[in-house]
Amino acid sequence: MNSQTKSQFIAVASITSELSAVMVVAKEISLAAANAKAIAFRAGDKAKGFQPITDFINELAKETIELVTNINVYALLLYRLTVNEYRRTAAYNRFEQVAKLANGAHYANSMQEPITHAKTMMQDCQRQFKRDVTQLLGQLEAVMHHARAARVIAANSRIEASQAGEYLQSLQAVAESVDKAAHTIHDNVQRCRIALSIYRNS
Amino acid sequence: MKMTKIYEGAHQWVMFGRDENKPDNIIDSNQYIVRTANKCLLLEPGGTELFAPMMAAVLHHAPVDQITDLFASHQDPDVISSLGLWDQALSNAKLHAPALWEGYIRNFGCESIEYVPIPDNGETIKIESVELQIIPAHYLHSPCNFHVYDSQAKILMCGSVGSAFEPANAPVFVERFDVHVEKMRAYHQRMMPSNQAKRAWIDRVRNLDIDILAPQHGRMFKGDDVKRFLDWFDSLQVGTGV
Numbered sequence: 540m541n542s543q544t545k546s547q548f549i550a551v552a553s554i555t556s557e558l559s560a561v562m563v564v565a566k567e568i569s570l571a572a573a574n575a576k577a578i579a580f581r582a583g584d585k586a587k588g589f590q591p592i593t594d595f596i597n598e599l600a601k602e603t604i605e606l607v608t609n610i611n612v613y614a615l616l617l618y619r620l621t622v623n624e625y626r627r628t629a630a631y632n633r634f635e636q637v638a639k640l641a642n643g644a645h646y647a648n649s650m651q652e653p654i655t656h657a658k659t660m661m662q663d664c665q666r667q668f669k670r671d672v673t674q675l676l677g678q679l680e681a682v683m684h685h686a687r688a689a690r691v692i693a694a695n696s697r698i699e700a701s702q703a704g705e706y707l708q709s710l711q712a713v714a715e716s717v718d719k720a721a722h723t724i725h726d727n728v729q730r731c732r733i734a735l736s737i738y739r740n741s
Numbered sequence: 742m743k744m745t746k747i748y749e750g751a752h753q754w755v756m757f758g759r760d761e762n763k764p765d766n767i768i769d770s771n772q773y774i775v776r777t778a779n780k781c782l783l784l785e786p787g788g789t790e791l792f793a794p795m796m797a798a799v800l801h802h803a804p805v806d807q808i809t810d811l812f813a814s815h816q817d818p819d820v821i822s823s824l825g826l827w828d829q830a831l832s833n834a835k836l837h838a839p840a841l842w843e844g845y846i847r848n849f850g851c852e853s854i855e856y857v858p859i860p861d862n863g864e865t866i867k868i869e870s871v872e873l874q875i876i877p878a879h880y881l882h883s884p885c886n887f888h889v890y891d892s893q894a895k896i897l898m899c900g901s902v903g904s905a906f907e908p909a910n911a912p913v914f915v916e917r918f919d920v921h922v923e924k925m926r927a928y929h930q931r932m933m934p935s936n937q938a939k940r941a942w943i944d945r946v947r948n949l950d951i952d953i954l955a956p957q958h959g960r961m962f963k964g965d966d967v968k969r970f971l972d973w974f975d976s977l978q979v980g981t982g983v
Contacts, residue, residue, distance in 0.1 A: 626850060630829040633793050640797035649804035650796075653830040660829075 544625050547668075550734040551621050554614045554675075557727040558607050561682065564720045564727075565603040568689065571720070572597035575696075575713040582706040588699040589710055595692050596717055603685045603724065610678050617671050624664035631657040672738040679735075682728045689721035742798040745913050747953055747961065748894040752777045752871050756955065757798050761909045764790060768906060770819050771957055773898055775891065776802055777869040782810040783827075784889060784898050785820050785957050792823040796830065810835050810868060811854070812875075814900035815883030816842040818849075820957065825850025837866055837875070841885035859887055876945060878902065880938035895952035902942070903970055904928055905959030915960045918969045924959065929974065931982025943975050 576593040579586040634654045641647040693714050700710035748754035758771040772795055773784040781803035787795050799808065808831055813821040816839070824836065828850050838846055840858030847856065857866075863875040874890040882901045889898040905924035915921045933939055954962040954970060962970050 626825060627829070630826055633796075633826055634830065636793040637796045637800070640793055641800040644797060644800040646800045646802075646804040647797075649806060650800060653805055657829055 544621075544628065547621050547738065548625075550738065551614065551618045553734050554617075554731045555611065557731045558611055558614065561724050561727050562604065562607050562611075564723045565600050565607060568717055568720045569597060569600035569604070571713050571716045572600055575710065578706055578709045578713065582703050582710075586699070586703045586706055586710060589696065589703060592692060592696050592699060596689070596696075599685055599689050599692065603682060603689075606678065606682050606685065610675065610682070613671070613675055613678065617668070617675060620664060620668050620671060624661065624668055627657060627661040627664050631661045669738060672735050676732055676735055676739055679728050679732050683725060683732075686721045686725040686728065689717055689724070693718035693721060742794040743913070744798055744801065747773075747955070748891075748896055750893060752869075752893070753802075754891070754894055754896055754955075755802055756913060756961065757795060758913070759907075759909045759911065760791065760794050762794060763909075767791075768819055769909065769958065771955065771959075771961075773955060774799060774802060775868055775871060775873070777871055779807055780809045780868050781807050782812060782866075782868045782873075783808060784812045785814060785900070786811050786823050786827060788819045788822045789826065792826045795823070796826075805830060806832070808834060810837065810866070812836075812866075812889060813838040813842075813846065814878070814888065814898075814957070815839060815886045816845045817883065820900075821846055822849050824854070828852055828854045839883075839885040839887060842883075861885065863887060876949075878942050880933070880935045881942055882932040882934065890949055890951075892950065895950050896955055897946065897949060897951050897953070898955045899946075900957050901932060902929075902974070903954050903956035903959070903962060904932075905956075907959050911960065913961055915962050915966050918962075918966050918973075921960065922973060926977070927982060929977055929982075930979055933979035936979055939974065939977075939979055943971055947971060 572593050575596065579589045579593055634650065634657050638650050638654060641650060696714035696717060697711060700707055700714055703710050742757055743759040745756045746753060747756050753776040755774050755776065756771055758769060763769065767788065767790050770785065770787055772787050775782040783799065811827060811834060813836065824846065831854060835855045835857045836851065837857045837859055840860055843856055843858050859875055861877065863877045866873050866875060871891065871893065876888045876890050878886045878888045878900060886900060888900050905921065905928060951967050952963060954967050
């Protein structure tokens with residue numbers, strides 16, 4: 540296995556790993572939203588501005604989970620494609636080796652068709668991989684967008700929390716956890732994007 | 742890769758092996774082809790490492806599109822791990838291999854090649870006009886295992902039975918049976934787990950008219966050495982190699 544194939548396998552595997560961490564964090568946001576809703580309900584009028592924010596947080600968490608679930612399915616397809624490309628490339632290289640070793644053999648020319656076919660299949664896989672990576676990067680960008688939105692919501696939450704009297708600390712804690720989660724999602728997804736960006740269609 | 746024609750009649754048998762360029766840490770194995778006018782059956786195609794020299798050697802005898810059938814006696818990687826490569830090279834081929842091992846062997850890659858499962862009691866396969874008997878050889882050494890008998894050529898491809906490990910320059914036929922025995926003993930005691938299975942195989946094989954015993958590793962046996970081998974194997978206690 541050459542170093543390009545190895546790093547391709549690692550890049551694809553790292554997406555699954557990073558995204559599973561994103562999933563955990565997105566679930567934490569969902570939990571924070573539920574917690575915030577309960578606090579805002581108890582705070583009544585003092586947290587009136589905070590109540591619609593909890594719905595936003597919850598919605599955002601749900602959408603992130605949904606996006607990441609879809610991306611994981613896609614990442615699995617990308618992994619299969621990588622395996623396929625590896626097999627095709629290995630076959631093409633071996634077939635080329637056969638052609639060299641069979642020099643002078645009575646039926647050496649009959650190897651030409653498998654070589655051409657293997658080369659076509661290998662190139663198809665490489666093109667498909669680049670297309671799929673480009674698409675996956677687009678999906679990851681959508682998750683980044685959600686993470687940015689979550690940070691805006693966290694900032695608004697802090698403002699609303701400051702007017703919640705004795706509930707200030709609890710609501711600020713919610714805002715902090717949303718902000719922290721948004722950071723984590725942003726960082727993890729960014730690492731996925733960096734790992735994949737060298738393979739995208741130029 | 743050394744090529745030795747071991748039968749020439751209306752069809753041919755060729756033995757391949759003793760690849761001088763194979764990595765040292767990979768065991769040497771014998772491959773065989775049965776070549777008819779328009780088809781070629783490849784017996785024990787070999788491991789991935791062996792694919793390129795093997796395919797190149799076969800091209801001295803048959804074009805790619807006439808390699809129509811493969812046979813694997815059992816599931817071991819030195820027998821059939823090259824399957825994924827044959828699968829991409831051959832557009833219209835069948836693999837005859839034990840039914841029990843189908844789910845295992847497919848791990849090597851089998852998308853375009855048709856897997857033809859061999860039932861436990863064996864069967865007959867036909868390559869143009871050549872009829873080959875697939876003889877059960879279970880537990881010798883794999884729990885589901887088959888040998889191939891050609892009654893026209895009087896050759897029994899006997900898989901792991903009769904195997905020995907030799908350097909690349911060793912002759913392809915046994916020359917002194919008494920010397921060769923010591924190269925086989927430990928392998929058979931360790932790899933063959935059952936005296937009962939061995940007995941059943943010997944009873945079955947003694948009824949066949951055999952000129953050449955062709956194992957997957959080491960030298961082939963011909964003439965009187967065939968009977969000598971059967972007698973020696975008959976008297977050997979197996980499953981005792983540890």
